[in-house]
Amino acid sequence: MRLRALAGIAYAETLCLLRNRTLTVIFIAVPLLMLIFLGGVYRDQVIVHIPTVILDLDRSPMSREIIQAIKANPSLEVVGYAADYEQTQSWLKEEKARVAVVIPENLDRRAGRGEPARILTIIDGSNMVFTNIATSATGDVINELAATLRSRLLLSRGLLTVQVQRILTAVQFPVTARYNPAYNYAFFLLFGMAFYILQQTYLLGVATTISREREMGTWVQYRALPYGYGLICAGKLLPYLLTALAQAGLILLGGACLYRLPVHGSAWLLALTTAVFLVTVGLFGILVSALTAKINSVRFTMVMAMPSFILSGFTWPLDAMHPVARIIGECLPLTWYLQAFQTITMKGAGWSAISPYVVNLALISLVCGVLAALALKITDRYLVQCPLSATCNSEQEVFKVQSLRNIASVAYLEWLAITRDKFIIMVLFAATAFYLTLFGLAYCAGILTEIPVAVVDRDHSPASRELVRMLEAHPRMAIVFYPDTIREMDRALDENRVRAAVVIPEDFEKSLTRGDPARVQVIIDGCNLIYAYNLRKAAAEVNRSVGAELMSKTMLGAGLEPDQAEDVLKSIQFVSESRYNPTYNYTYFLFLLLVVIAVQQTCLLGEGLTLAREKEDNTWVHFAMSGLSNAQIFWGKVIPYYLVLLANGGLALAGSHLFLGLPVHGNIFLLWLALALFGLAVVGLGYALSGVFRDTVQATTVICLFNLPMALATGFTWPHQSMAAWVRYFGYLCPATWMTHAARAITMKSAGLNEVLTDILVLAIMAVVFVGLAVLSTCRIRNVQWQQYDEPD
Numbered sequence: 001m002r003l004r005a006l007a008g009i010a011y012a013e014t015l016c017l018l019r020n021r022t023l024t025v026i027f028i029a030v031p032l033l034m035l036i037f038l039g040g041v042y043r044d045q046v047i048v049h050i051p052t053v054i055l056d057l058d059r060s061p062m063s064r065e066i067i068q069a070i071k072a073n074p075s076l077e078v079v080g081y082a083a084d085y086e087q088t089q090s091w092l093k094e095e096k097a098r099v100a101v102v103i104p105e106n107l108d109r110r111a112g113r114g115e116p117a118r119i120l121t122i123i124d125g126s127n128m129v130f131t132n133i134a135t136s137a138t139g140d141v142i143n144e145l146a147a148t149l150r151s152r153l154l155l156s157r158g159l160l161t162v163q164v165q166r167i168l169t170a171v172q173f174p175v176t177a178r179y180n181p182a183y184n185y186a187f188f189l190l191f192g193m194a195f196y197i198l199q200q201t202y203l204l205g206v207a208t209t210i211s212r213e214r215e216m217g218t219w220v221q222y223r224a225l226p227y228g229y230g231l232i233c234a235g236k237l238l239p240y241l242l243t244a245l246a247q248a249g250l251i252l253l254g255g256a257c258l259y260r261l262p263v264h265g266s267a268w269l270l271a272l273t274t275a276v277f278l279v280t281v282g283l284f285g286i287l288v289s290a291l292t293a294k295i296n297s298v299r300f301t302m303v304m305a306m307p308s309f310i311l312s313g314f315t316w317p318l319d320a321m322h323p324v325a326r327i328i329g330e331c332l333p334l335t336w337y338l339q340a341f342q343t344i345t346m347k348g349a350g351w352s353a354i355s356p357y358v359v360n361l362a363l364i365s366l367v368c369g370v371l372a373a374l375a376l377k378i379t380d381r382y383l384v385q386c387p388l389s390a391t392c393n394s395e396q397e398v399f400k401v402q403s404l405r406n407i408a409s410v411a412y413l414e415w416l417a418i419t420r421d422k423f424i425i426m427v428l429f430a431a432t433a434f435y436l437t438l439f440g441l442a443y444c445a446g447i448l449t450e451i452p453v454a455v456v457d458r459d460h461s462p463a464s465r466e467l468v469r470m471l472e473a474h475p476r477m478a479i480v481f482y483p484d485t486i487r488e489m490d491r492a493l494d495e496n497r498v499r500a501a502v503v504i505p506e507d508f509e510k511s512l513t514r515g516d517p518a519r520v521q522v523i524i525d526g527c528n529l530i531y532a533y534n535l536r537k538a539a540a541e542v543n544r545s546v547g548a549e550l551m552s553k554t555m556l557g558a559g560l561e562p563d564q565a566e567d568v569l570k571s572i573q574f575v576s577e578s579r580y581n582p583t584y585n586y587t588y589f590l591f592l593l594l595v596v597i598a599v600q601q602t603c604l605l606g607e608g609l610t611l612a613r614e615k616e617d618n619t620w621v622h623f624a625m626s627g628l629s630n631a632q633i634f635w636g637k638v639i640p641y642y643l644v645l646l647a648n649g650g651l652a653l654a655g656s657h658l659f660l661g662l663p664v665h666g667n668i669f670l671l672w673l674a675l676a677l678f679g680l681a682v683v684g685l686g687y688a689l690s691g692v693f694r695d696t697v698q699a700t701t702v703i704c705l706f707n708l709p710m711a712l713a714t715g716f717t718w719p720h721q722s723m724a725a726w727v728r729y730f731g732y733l734c735p736a737t738w739m740t741h742a743a744r745a746i747t748m749k750s751a752g753l754n755e756v757l758t759d760i761l762v763l764a765i766m767a768v769v770f771v772g773l774a775v776l777s778t779c780r781i782r783n784v785q786w787q788q789y790d791e792p793d
Helices: 002-019 021-041 061-072 085-093 107-113 128-156 161-168 185-206 209-216 219-223 229-258 267-291 294-303 305-310 323-330 333-345 351-382 394-403 407-420 422-442 462-473 486-494 508-514 529-557 562-570 586-607 610-616 620-625 630-660 668-690 696-705 707-713 725-732 735-749 753-790
Strands: 050-056 076-081 099-103 117-124 175-178 451-457 477-481 500-504 521-525 572-579
Touching (some): 002 229, 021 696, 021 707, 021 725, 050 085, 050 128, 061 099, 076 128, 085 099, 107 117, 117 128, 128 529, 128 572, 175 529, 185 305, 185 333, 185 696, 209 219, 209 229, 229 267, 267 294, 267 333, 267 351, 294 305, 294 422, 294 696, 305 586, 305 707, 323 422, 333 351, 407 630, 422 586, 451 462, 451 486, 451 529, 462 529, 486 500, 486 521, 586 630, 586 668, 586 696, 586 707, 610 630, 610 696, 620 753, 630 668, 668 696, 707 725
Parallel strands (some): 050 076, 451 477
Antiparallel strands (some): 500 521
């Protein structure tokens, strides 16, 4: 009997879902379409051919050899040769190049005499994706060149080839990125973002189940059934759960087949984890639906979408967040699911590794279920439904028609509409501050330190203990585990207890004493590339320090004088500089994008509801009957949102600079000009879109779902040249693309009008085009309204 009732409730909910075309398309099609979009964004999966400029002041055989070594590296591409240092700086500022190599005068002559020769490498630190890859690529080139040049110098001092080889290979630090050896960004990001979108579409459907029934007055029919809340909610949740499980399977299949993403673990374990995750999210959706009306359910789930992804710890580790942000993140189902998902699919780990994540998901599910049951009991007992009349008071209608005399009157009425809607007030005046506060708490550290590392010391000698001491002294590493065996080390990596491991071999000290090569293996967890690149950089720094010390000892043992050994070590010096972001601070890199997207999102959400609200409330007739022009109606309705956007943008940039230390070096008036044009483009786009939407629910849903695609398509975090062409063109049509580029150039690079002129012109053109489309949208809707008004009864 209960199974039949469960099936009946599930069938009724399925019919309701299919009758809502918008929700059906979003729930069923959007996750798979987003997988295709994400595949287009990360088409190349790894970044190659980073544009590099060379300043060759020596023009010698040695400098040409250095240039050939740079050209041979697949991650770098020489795009030009600067005439002087000023031109080099100009290329970096204008982003014609992301890396610059400065070869000094008399390099060949000084190296031949054994005098110190200094080669400068400058990397554009404003984009940390480029910075990480360019740092690794230039480091590889530098190590190879340094070994070649030192080899020649040692041979010129009379050492034998065997002695030189022993000196240069005194200690080796090979670095292996386990689980992701190619440092593939698609392996790192694509599945996580796809399941984030699945969570949002699934939550959107579930969050309207109870509130929709209450709004339609049909919830009383469910309460009349002789069953408890558990069976009713299970029946209403079942269609969404089964559909989401099917979509999860298609996402896995599509990712593995189309983009060759790794799926190594147990399929049954992955299915179990996904099912627990979706049940947890579904119960949270039931809780939201029990506490809010239908429109507010949709609004809440959409507005909380971006914070849930940022605070999940997927793109920035939870350990590096402020304690408040970390606590919030640990309460989110997505946090534990994505960790379990990566552990299974990339590491092939078993139940022992993911059991803590599944247990946490189950606990969150239990809490959400209990709270949902309590919420339903309380709201069913005390909620008094007050249905709103669809008709409007004739006196109010006359007042509105008579009051629509100019732009100011339209703006005043729009302001009244804003103040009556608590959600819009919160979005316009509090959402930006709320977003940036949460994001600031997430990225407050900016720099990763004390990343957990394991050390397997198989030598237990004074030399190995000295190496461990040097590793402990590095600020990016924290040695938290000393396993006795390789198996224990592998288990710690699989269970995410450590993010890297260093293996010191047996006879490490004896090999150094005999002058034989000593190979210290460094294994990095490549599942999270934020950890991986920071650990790779730290390992390279320790390698240089240890290598220099051991090479010096080996050279002294080979018969060289201390002065001669010092001359060899100083004979060639490669100095690397991160321009515009010397500390490799991720806050400087990401926060500016989050500011622009938050300001754009809140304005689009508010402006996108303006015409949809009038059509939904049947009040558009007031504007259609007024004597105002289409342009006057448009300007009157967008002025409040435009002024709020300018205020939010200014406050967000000021707050970021004051509280997070975000650099603001350039011309403030130029930045305001870009913001003003960006604001015009955004309000024009939002108004034009509002004319297309049928109601406020559809407007809220579609605008929020496009938030992530617009952020990714800006090219801010992943370069346009590594995207599919159709994604790149979509990005060019987004105002945020040009605003983020201009803002980064002005604030971080002190760029002037010449450097950002293209961005300013494109924003101006977009403002004109989107405002024109908005006015045409007003004209179209007005004509439709008049046609309906003229039709005989």
